[in-house]
Amino acid sequence: MSVVSSVLVPYASYLRVYEPLAAFPESERAHWARYAGRSHIPTAQDELRRSLADLVATPPVVVPVHESGDAFVAEADGVVCVCPWRTRLRGWLALDELMDMFPGPVLDVVLPPVVRGQAVADHERWAERNPDARPWILSSVWQVPVRWFVLFSDEEREYAAAGEDGEPPVLRYRTPMVQARRRLARTLKTLRETVDEGPLTEGLVDVGRWLEEFHPRALVELDYGGLVHALSAEQLAGDRSAADVAEGIAALRAGDAEGASEAYGRLAERWRAVKDRQFAN
Numbered sequence: 001m002s003v004v005s006s007v008l009v010p011y012a013s014y015l016r017v018y019e020p021l022a023a024f025p026e027s028e029r030a031h032w033a034r035y036a037g038r039s040h041i042p043t044a045q046d047e048l049r050r051s052l053a054d055l056v057a058t059p060p061v062v063v064p065v066h067e068s069g070d071a072f073v074a075e076a077d078g079v080v081c082v083c084p085w086r087t088r089l090r091g092w093l094a095l096d097e098l099m100d101m102f103p104g105p106v107l108d109v110v111l112p113p114v115v116r117g118q119a120v121a122d123h124e125r126w127a128e129r130n131p132d133a134r135p136w137i138l139s140s141v142w143q144v145p146v147r148w149f150v151l152f153s154d155e156e157r158e159y160a161a162a163g164e165d166g167e168p169p170v171l172r173y174r175t176p177m178v179q180a181r182r183r184l185a186r187t188l189k190t191l192r193e194t195v196d197e198g199p200l201t202e203g204l205v206d207v208g209r210w211l212e213e214f215h216p217r218a219l220v221e222l223d224y225g226g227l228v229h230a231l232s233a234e235q236l237a238g239d240r241s242a243a244d245v246a247e248g249i250a251a252l253r254a255g256d257a258e259g260a261s262e263a264y265g266r267l268a269e270r271w272r273a274v275k276d277r278q279f280a281n
Contacts, residue, residue, distance in 0.1 A: 096123075
């Protein structure tokens with residue numbers, strides 16, 4: 001385990017939803033109520049270490065055999081909210097994305113066909129029994145998708161520099177579900193009135209559908225996660241991506257195409273520099 005814990009975190013960001021206990025069925029609600037009262041609640045680093053431990057096994061464990069009973073816990077206006085990890089479901093979804101990204105011969109080197117085939121068959125059987133299942137956590141590697149920033153305002157930005165004890169920096173946004181939905185709806189309206197239908201509009205529609213699955217008093221969080229290791233302290237401190245997105249949308253709404261272009265240019269340049277590192281030696 002010591003070897004696994006020394007590995008740097010993957011360069012991924014996360015969009016999470018924390019739901020109040022009232023959103024869960026009674027049997028599950030009791031579990032999460034007890035869980036939230038524990039003296040130690042696992043962190044994102046704990047979840048990562050467990051995932052890495054599975055991947056270094058021989059053969060690799062692509063998807064956990066059993067669903068995780070862990071969650072992240074937060075408080076919103078005095079209400080305890082939980083964000084279940086659902087690592088098994090997320091593992092299946094990540095495998096689907098991986099199989100679309102790489103050709104078979106490349107995947108065969110990393111994940112043997114028999115392992116992938118078993119995981120796909122397990123997912124199909126599980127999905128038949130759980131047609132309405134959805135993850136509480138979305139992830140994206142080497143970037144924060146522009147559509148995620150739409151949900152937040154610059155005032156909700158929380159930044160903590162790296163600690164002297166070795167704790168990594170933290171950069172995140174948190175907002176009530178009602179605010180996230182309102183901002184998304186306003187942005188969609190602006191885009192549909194000012195620009196042609198495109199990837200940003202389509203992506204926002206997908207995020208909106210996902211958010212509609214959750215309790216209206218939920219909390220939405222954008223966490224830079226492992227991306228804090230791909231950015232310098234100065235870059236993190238100066239990152240105002242949510243403000244750039246809001247400025248660009250406001251400019252479009254006002255008919256200021258030049259202002260929208262400038263805001264998008266700052267955003268694109270910032271994240272292009274991060275994404276380019278994916279292919280650096």
